[in-house]
Amino acid sequence: MYEVVLEREDCTMCGNCVELDETLFTFDDDDRATIIGSNRQDDVDELETDEIEIYKEASDNCTGECIEVYDEEGNPA
Helix, strand or coil, X not given: XXXXXXXXXXXXXXXXXXXXXXXXXXXXXXXXXXXCCCEEECCEEEEEECCCHHHHHHHXXXXXXXXXXXXXXXXXX
16 A cells, blocks of 8 residues: 655646646646545545556646655655
């Protein structure tokens, strides 16, 4: 299991994640990216998943560097 974290305050609203897969990412009312199906604590979205390839690609393409993917031990995936 992996954890995907999106730090919304760092979102530059570039839209790269939403363009990559709009079934996994969307913009909220404040025009910041969010992970669909995630849990939000403060201004951070967190999602546990086994499928990380698309999230890793989103992380690589994020201009705000606000998307991170971690393995079970908390290391960057």
